[in-house]
Amino acid sequence: MKRPFRLKSLLLTGAFALISQATLAADKVTFQLDWLPGGDKASIYAGIDQGYFADEGIEVKISQGRGSTDAISKIATGSADVGFADLVALLVARANDQVPVKAVYSVFSEAPHAFFTVKGNGINSVSDVAGKKIATSPFTSSNIFLPLLLDLNKVDQDSISLVKADPGSLAPMLLTGNTDVVISWITDAEKYRSQAAKAGKELTVMPWYDAGLKFYATSVIASERFLQQRPDVARRFIRAYNRAVEFTWAHPQQAAEAVHKQVPEVDVDVAVATINSIRSLVYNDASASAGLGNFDHQRLADTWKSTAIAQKLDPASFDPETAISREPKLAAE
Amino acid sequence: MKNYVEFIDVGHEYTLADGQRMRALSPINFNIQRHEFVSVVGPSGCGKSTLLRLLSGLIQPTEGEVRIFDKPVTEPQDEVGIVFQKPTLLPWKNVLDNVLFPLRHKFGRVLPADKQRASQLLEMAGLGSYQQHMPGELSGGMQQRVGIVRALLLSPDILILDEPFSALDALTREEMGFELLRICREQKKTVLFITHSISEAVLLSDRVVVLGGRPGELVDNIEIDLPGQRDNSTLQHPDFAAYTRTIRNYICAPHKTGEQEKTGESAKTDEPRKAVSPHKGAA
Amino acid sequence: MSANTRSLENTMLKTRLKSMLRNSLPTLAMIALIPIWELVCWLFEVPEFILPRPSAIAEAFVAVEPQRWLLHLGATLYIALAGFALSILISLPLAVLLVRSEFLNKTLFPILVVIQSTPIIAIAPLLIVIMGTGDAPRLTITCLITFFPLVVSATTGMLSTPEELIELSRSLRGGAIREIWQIRLPYAIPHIFSGLKVGITLAVIGAVIAEFVAAEQGLGYFVQFSTSYFKIPQAFAALFFLSIVSLMLFKAVRWTQKIWFGWSLQKSS
Ligand SMILES: Nc1ncnc2c1ncn2[C@@H]1O[C@H](COP(=O)(O)OP(=O)(O)O)[C@@H](O)[C@H]1O
């Protein structure tokens, strides 16, 4: 009598195993950051912490990076499947080298480039930088768009003096008065702000998107191989990531804690402040009209056009649509 | 009378790095007989060390032939032990292991019997209580003694020493000379002793081969006929002074007097010059 | 008699104290520097982001949990030591080849010089792309930075072997392998150890450079992380930790030499 009973229980366990197979044998995805962890990358950490990826049967491993090009090449060579990168960097990489990587989700639909200055410098808008000293780091993509920005705001390029310095020295230069203006990203505004506070100064941030530069920036990118070979995983990943983004800006505190839990070096307070300060990069008119994460055809075309002009490329030589894969997102809807 | 070593018209030219050839030794002839102690004296650069390399088979003469036991030397011989100017002991091995080094290097291993023999040799050289010392802890003279013992380990019939005492002070030097003589007599060695000290050569040798010039050539081949056992008293013997003077004349003023030209001729024969009454030479 | 021994003991004690003082002089000098530094920062109100005060650095050091320090330390040590070991395994045979073969010396050495004069930090990102994100590129970077002084010191050491010993070896017909193994390599030990002492500090630098380019752990990563968040005192704390680690490793090499190759120290003294 005992035997059939046992068999039954065995069958039952088997059935359970089948149901929970998704979590047991989760699909492994390596996610490549474009820089060190922080509040601006909170979404991916929050997604893991909240179990959104696990819900989709995906196990995410995060790999830290050192810049967009670094992230793009790591994904292109297969060290990672998905990751963050600046869309502009991806467009340039695809236009020049046809790297097998595509953007699948727009995270920052406004560009994070900005002028930072301290209150009392007499600089209140982008057009005020005429005749000033501006410091920037040598390799940031912001530099490419500076001439375009100056043109749009009718600032004579020759009137400014541009100095290049290591990113780590920009804040001290600004606070010691060695430069009037610094070019940085809004994602770093919080770090500058706390430094300025320590020196008894107040930071002014002038985003370039307010001065006419309207285009996509940080996006989720994926290797073509990943998209072709594991389309279903890609679809589920994007679905989970979309939830993670919504959660992050709905609950900055919890999202920041998620980062800290996984990377203890990241302070919760700084991360919360960062998440709050970059909300406008995620939630704005562009994302409202196209839908969170979606690339609008026209805005994408504009992004490429600005990039091509700034990079002295022929805008007609490349179709930016080829750098985008709308499939995973469409499927998610 | 048996010749253990024969130099037959042996000359040598080195090939320099740039391909040029440099003559170090003009063809010379001389022999070393069984159990004979022969010194080679000559100024620096006249090819003394070249002689050592030729006899030990480290290099092949470009002219003539070097023979040991009636066989041409074509490669390094087991019958030859070498003592260098500097002791060149291995600083990471103690005295005993330094002495055993040739065995370890040649065969890759050392037997207990070898150790015993090395100990005996060290004992004989007065180093019995220093076996476990490191070379750095010994005086220059003691280090050179270890170098000599090392050369004796493989029981070579022929011992070549290249200015072995030149780094030592005068007193140690004399003492070491007599010690070497004693060891060589005891162990029945045939010796080629290279030196630039004339008195040392005369004091220790049965025969002195005088080299001179650049390239080196044989200037004279003098049998040293001093009575009795060689010791400090030998230095007082009038013939000793006469021999040294004769040799010094060759080296300090070569090819000047008629007599030296004659000796130059006699040098071409391999018959050693029988004591040209050193008394007369001195007069 | 007893007075005599007592005075002897006294002088012995004195010399020992003197040598202790002499040995700890560098440390004392460094310690003496700290209050001066603190004072200067305080007097001239030097901003923290330019030069943090020692007290701020100490605070930052304590603020990080010991486990975190250990984690980062472990990661850096692993890369530095494994890379260093690998570098030794590559350099010594390479040096032997360079010593043995005129041809290799002529062909290989210029290549080594080219590698050495390539700024490794510039090609580091390439290495990551080529070799992936595992330990391989980090070990490679560390190796590339440390191998040259090792090859050069080992080669120089082996070539400085007295000619007489080589002649002795040849007269014994001991063979090339024993010539290298029993004579040239041991003779090169003092040189090799000076190479190792330079190498071990370079290995730490190599590990840090590698961490700058790609890492999620390690003291170099932590320095970079701290500066990117403008946490300058924390970066300084990590740097100090790093230099202390470097110093310890250097001493460890010296101890190794003293314990196992004590004879090789006699030359220098
Ligand atoms: N390996 C060598 N290659 C080229 N020339 C050499 C070499 N060894 C010695 N010589 C040259 O040969 C000459 C004789 O040298 P050597 O036999 O060492 O003289 P000595 O030992 O009498 O001082 C010198 O002029 C020296 O420069």
Ligand SMILES: [Mg+2]
């Ligand atoms: Mg010589």
